[in-house]
Amino acid sequence: MRMTEIFKQHNPAFSFEFFPPRSRAxxxxxxxxxxxxxxxxxxxxSVTYGAGGTTKERTHELVTxxxxxxxxxxxxxxxxxxxxxxxxxxxxxxxxxxGIENIMALRGDPPQNGQAGGETTTAEPATPGQKNPHEAFPxxxxxxxxxxKRYPQMGIGVAGFPEGHPQTPNRLAEIEYxxxxxxxxxxxICTQLxxxxxxxxxxxxxxxxxxxxxxxxxxxxxxxTRKGMARMADxxxxxRFPARLLRALERAESDEYVENVGVHWATxxxxxxxxxxxxxxxxxxxxxxDATRRIYDNLGVSSAGRLSRASA
Ligand SMILES: Cc1cc2nc3c(=O)[nH]c(=O)nc-3n(C[C@H](O)[C@H](O)[C@H](O)COP(=O)(O)OP(=O)(O)OC[C@H]3O[C@@H](n4cnc5c(N)ncnc54)[C@H](O)[C@@H]3O)c2cc1C
Numbered sequence: 001m002r003m004t005e006i007f008k009q010h011n012p013a014f015s016f017e018f019f020p021p022r023s024r025a026x027x028x029x030x031x032x033x034x035x036x037x038x039x040x041x042x043x044x045x046s047v048t049y050g051a052g053g054t055t056k057e058r059t060h061e062l063v064t065x066x067x068x069x070x071x072x073x074x075x076x077x078x079x080x081x082x083x084x085x086x087x088x089x090x091x092x093x094x095x096x097x098x099g100i101e102n103i104m105a106l107r108g109d110p111p112q113n114g115q116a117g118g119e120t121t122t123a124e125p126a127t128p129g130q131k132n133p134h135e136a137f138p139x140x141x142x143x144x145x146x147x148x149k150r151y152p153q154m155g156i157g158v159a160g161f162p163e164g165h166p167q168t169p170n171r172l173a174e175i176e177y178x179x180x181x182x183x184x185x186x187x188x189i190c191t192q193l194x195x196x197x198x199x200x201x202x203x204x205x206x207x208x209x210x211x212x213x214x215x216x217x218x219x220x221x222x223x224x225t226r227k228g229m230a231r232m233a234d235x236x237x238x239x240r241f242p243a244r245l246l247r248a249l250e251r252a253e254s255d256e257y258v259e260n261v262g263v264h265w266a267t268x269x270x271x272x273x274x275x276x277x278x279x280x281x282x283x284x285x286x287x288x289x290d291a292t293r294r295i296y297d298n299l300g301v302s303s304a305g306r307l308s309r310a311s312a
Pocket of ligand 1: 052077108109165167
């Protein structure tokens with residue numbers, strides 16, 4: 001189902017994100033995770049694309065397997081970096097043949113030190129020189145335009161950064177660039193992770209002022225370990241860790257308690273987002289089910305059915 005339909009039918013819409021596993025064992029673990037998350041009734045799941053397109057085949061395999069094995073609406077991510085027009089069309093044709101109706105269109109970042117990446121939707125540490133004129137699609141807006149013209153039926157999501165993209169010094173221009181993606185044909189925006197909902201609400205308001213009228217989905221990633229948190233800080237450069245959250249994490253005696261704090265914090269964020277009438281909540285699962293399931297438990301529900309009401 002196209003994401004625009006999903007937003008019409010569910011308010012908020014819930015989605016989960018996975019990254020392509022690197023080994024057969026990791027792939028089997030991921031499919032256990034997917035099976036554990038099925039009862040939570042996400043309205044869509046997305047699959048990341050490694051930095052510089054490094055997980056092209058693995059992303060495709062995972063997308064088609066989830067599509068075949070589950071009833072989830074699957075949204076593959078696709079990036080511009082290193083992608084030619086013919087190769088991009090080949091990938092999109094393949095998705096269309098497999099009944100995929102939505103794409104998350106991103107610029108992506110070049111791989112760092114040969115790293116395959118793909119574990120996260122978040123920006124790689126700042127890379128100097130944003131625009132490469134030799135790229136077929138220098139910015140995500142160019143990719144959106146290409147998809148919209150060639151695949152008019154395809155649902156298209158794009159990335160938004162409530163606290164600013166780490167490579168954009170001009171915050172006013174940044175919202176203009178975001179609007180360019182929507183004007184080029186994007187149907188919705190999914191945000192980078194954030195820990196303070198006020199940043200998200202301010203971002204929504206700035207979008208509204210700029211005339212951006214598409215659904216904006218809030219990206220939520222619970223902290224589960226200290227090591228994971230350090231990695232998040234690297235990858236989601238620009239995302240702020242509020243002092244109150246840091247103080248609570250500092251008190252935690254072990255990683256088990258760190259996860260309790262992280263899940264509690266994310267639960268509060270989701271509760272508030274639902275109350276305020278957010279269009280969608282996107283959980284960065286890191287291919288694990290426990291934290292997302294615990295958040296649902298804390299919200300007092302076993303599936304999304306009682307969290308989202310049918311939209312008007
Ligand atoms: C929800 C989400 C999912 C993601 N999934 C992936 C993934 O699967 N794989 C992956 O590799 N990365 C992923 N990323 C990371 C993303 O690719 C990087 O953060 C990338 O640097 C920005 O991508 P974008 O699509 O926002 O690019 P763009 O919108 O093209 O923006 C890139 C930079 O260029 C600037 N810019 C845009 N247009 C112009 C213009 N006309 N003139 C001058 N400057 C301009 C922007 O302000 C920004 O700084 C994801 C990020 C998010 C939030």
